[in-house]
Amino acid sequence: MYKLVNDSLGNNNSVLRLSDNAFIPFDPDNTDYQEYLEWLAEGNTPEPADE
Amino acid sequence: MTQAAVLAQLGNTPLGMRNLIINGAMQIAQRGTQSTGITTTGFSTVDHFRTSLSSLGTWTEDQSTDAPSGFSNSFKLTCTTADASPAAGDVAYIRYMFEGFELQNLAYGTSSAKPMTLSFWVKSNKTGSASVQLLQNDNSSKNISPSYTISSADTWEYKTISIPADTAGNIDNDNGPAVSLIWWLNSGSTYSSGSTQTSWSTYSAADSNAANLGIGGSTSDYFAITGVQLEVGSVATEFERRPYGTELALCQRYYWNPNLGGGNYFWMHPISYGAGFRRFTVIFPVRMRATPTCTVGGVATNGGSFATNSPRTEAGGSTTIICVGDLASGAGGEFSYITEFKASAEL
Numbered sequence: 001m002y003k004l005v006n007d008s009l010g011n012n013n014s015v016l017r018l019s020d021n022a023f024i025p026f027d028p029d030n031t032d033y034q035e036y037l038e039w040l041a042e043g044n045t046p047e048p049a050d051e
Numbered sequence: 052m053t054q055a056a057v058l059a060q061l062g063n064t065p066l067g068m069r070n071l072i073i074n075g076a077m078q079i080a081q082r083g084t085q086s087t088g089i090t091t092t093g094f095s096t097v098d099h100f101r102t103s104l105s106s107l108g109t110w111t112e113d114q115s116t117d118a119p120s121g122f123s124n125s126f127k128l129t130c131t132t133a134d135a136s137p138a139a140g141d142v143a144y145i146r147y148m149f150e151g152f153e154l155q156n157l158a159y160g161t162s163s164a165k166p167m168t169l170s171f172w173v174k175s176n177k178t179g180s181a182s183v184q185l186l187q188n189d190n191s192s193k194n195i196s197p198s199y200t201i202s203s204a205d206t207w208e209y210k211t212i213s214i215p216a217d218t219a220g221n222i223d224n225d226n227g228p229a230v231s232l233i234w235w236l237n238s239g240s241t242y243s244s245g246s247t248q249t250s251w252s253t254y255s256a257a258d259s260n261a262a263n264l265g266i267g268g269s270t271s272d273y274f275a276i277t278g279v280q281l282e283v284g285s286v287a288t289e290f291e292r293r294p295y296g297t298e299l300a301l302c303q304r305y306y307w308n309p310n311l312g313g314g315n316y317f318w319m320h321p322i323s324y325g326a327g328f329r330r331f332t333v334i335f336p337v338r339m340r341a342t343p344t345c346t347v348g349g350v351a352t353n354g355g356s357f358a359t360n361s362p363r364t365e366a367g368g369s370t371t372i373i374c375v376g377d378l379a380s381g382a383g384g385e386f387s388y389i390t391e392f393k394a395s396a397e398l
Contacts, residue, residue, distance in 0.1 A: 029341035
């Protein structure tokens with residue numbers, strides 16, 4: 001499970017992996033980000049970012 | 052090795068940094084020296100060596116101090132809950148992944164492609180044939196899956212395996228996963244029902260672990276390796292010693308744990324455009340392979356508390372990343388700090 005995270009300017013450029021509270025950057029070379037994209041491709045949806 | 056063989060090898064191989072394996076002596080374990088109750092794939096102790104599991108037992112992973120003469124550590128997996136009859140797709144293996152940048156000297160995919168030699172020490176309570184496998188991630192998992200034999204139980208044995216050149220499999224010159232090196236412990240029939248492959252072949256899952264040692268069929272089964280060396284050439288040379296600091300820096304390209312705590316903190320500084328904002332820049336000791344996944348924890352502040360998902364990392368790259376903390380209360384507090392930080396850019 002994942003949750004979107006907004007930065008200080010309100011932009012979404014990372015996601016929180018809820019199993020270990022790790023912040024995953026949107027870097028295509030990051031293998032955790034690749035796993036997140038696969039998870040999305042399976043039809044899953046992350047929790048929204050906090051307002 | 053004969054003197055002639057040594058001289059021949061020297062003609063083909065650099066004298067320094069000839070071991071393509073990082074942390075082959077299992078000295079670096081930034082995540083800790085033991086992890087118990089492992090049932091899924093992940094890095095737990097020794098850097099760069101990953102335990103890979105799918106529904107096959109429960110394991111303890113150690114950076115063990117049991118090692119052959121001349122070595123101080125080994126990577127050891129011990130089964131604590133056995134699986135005597137793995138389902139077809141179940142697997143247990145140790146995986147080492149090479150980055151494409153690290154293998155360009157092999158000249159794969161050209162007429163100048165070079166052979167390699169894999170050498171390592173292994174110890175197990177079980178004897179018999181076992182499989183190692185190399186998979187070319189850049190070439191549809193083209194693979195080779197030779198076998199070796201463990202002759203004596205509970206005894207360190209030295210193994211060497213020849214890896215032929217591949218003139219038809221180009222390895223991308225990039226920071227992505229290029230070649231997987233796998234020591235099979237056990238698997239179901241999906242990965243064990245084929246044949247051992249001693250030359251580069253089109254991937255067939257069934258050939259992966261054709262010589263199945265079956266570690267994990269009984270509780271207390273164990274498998275340990277160290278002194279892992281993969282080098283260009285057809286002769287296994289003595290294990291290449293590198294300074295501890297060099298080996299650590301090589302590992303930190305993929306994972307960094309600064310071991311915060313005990314008075315060693317990352318301090319977060321207030322910034323001017325809001326008393327409730329805290330920031331600091333983490334500078335990685337070496338350029339990481341990619342922008343890392345980060346965990347930030349152990350937060351403390353005097354008289355305040357942090358907002359949800361804070362501190363967090365943002366606006367980073369492979370050399371630095373910014374840690375951000377938004378105070379939910381106590382915005383006037385003088386200081387705050389974190390006692391845990393880890394960055395992972397593993398393959």
